[in-house]
Amino acid sequence: MKKKVKIKDEYNIRIKKRILREIKDSEKKFVTTYKEIKKYFKIFNKSLFKNKLNPFNDIKIKRIIKGSGQCVEYLSYRKGTTFFVLEMMPKYKNKLEFLNTLAHEMVHLWQQTVMQDTGNHNKLFWSFRTKFKKLNLRLSY
Ligand SMILES: [Zn+2]
Numbered sequence: 001m002k003k004k005v006k007i008k009d010e011y012n013i014r015i016k017k018r019i020l021r022e023i024k025d026s027e028k029k030f031v032t033t034y035k036e037i038k039k040y041f042k043i044f045n046k047s048l049f050k051n052k053l054n055p056f057n058d059i060k061i062k063r064i065i066k067g068s069g070q071c072v073e074y075l076s077y078r079k080g081t082t083f084f085v086l087e088m089m090p091k092y093k094n095k096l097e098f099l100n101t102l103a104h105e106m107v108h109l110w111q112q113t114v115m116q117d118t119g120n121h122n123k124l125f126w127s128f129r130t131k132f133k134k135l136n137l138r139l140s141y
Contacts, residue, residue, distance in 0.1 A: 012047050016135050023096040023136075030092040032061050037088060037102060044103050048131050052114050053106065057083035064089050069101040071108035071119070084109055100137050107139070 037059055045053045056071075064070055070087040086105055092098040107128050111117035117124050121141060132139040 012134060015043055015047050018043075019096075019099065019136050023094065023099070026094050026096065028094060030095045030098045032088050032090055032092065032098060034059060034061070036098070037086070040099060040102055041106070044106055047135060048103065048128065049106065049110050049114075053110055054113065056086040056109065058085045060085060060087045061090050062087055068092070068097065069105045071105040071112070073112060073119070084113065096137075100132075100140070103132060103135075103137055104139060 041053075041055060045051050064087055068089055072085045072087060074083050074085060076082070086102075086109075088098075088101065088105075092101065107125055108119045111124055112119040115124060119125075126139070129139045
């Protein structure tokens with residue numbers, strides 16, 4: 001009998017377990033740090049985006065009025081350049097909400113930089129739903 005095991009799947013199973021372990025304490029508030037954002041950016045980039053994402057040009061931890069995170073595109077008409085800033089809140093209800101939010105904003109970055117898409121909540125965006133589920137994450141608005 002032949003058996004094929006994809007390396008990528010093994011990595012994702014490991015990441016899924018790690019996420020499950022880290023979100024166990026679901027009642028505990030999560031305090032956002034740049035370190036955690038960078039750590040999970042790397043993990044999600046590998047497991048969800050085949051390492052195709054370039055990092056955000058900048059990361060800001062700040063209060064956000066609408067939503068729980070933002071992928072902000074800055075356009076410089078003078079220089080003809082664009083850059084992307086990730087905005088995350090200082091605190092989240094729990095770690096899962098933090099992870100869901102980060103992964104969500106990364107889909108927007110992928111849409112706008114890899115796919116040259118509008119970055120709206122469109123078909124391309126929702127196509128990540130199953131991939132999120134595999135890691136025990138949830139893609140929502
Ligand atoms: Zn969104």
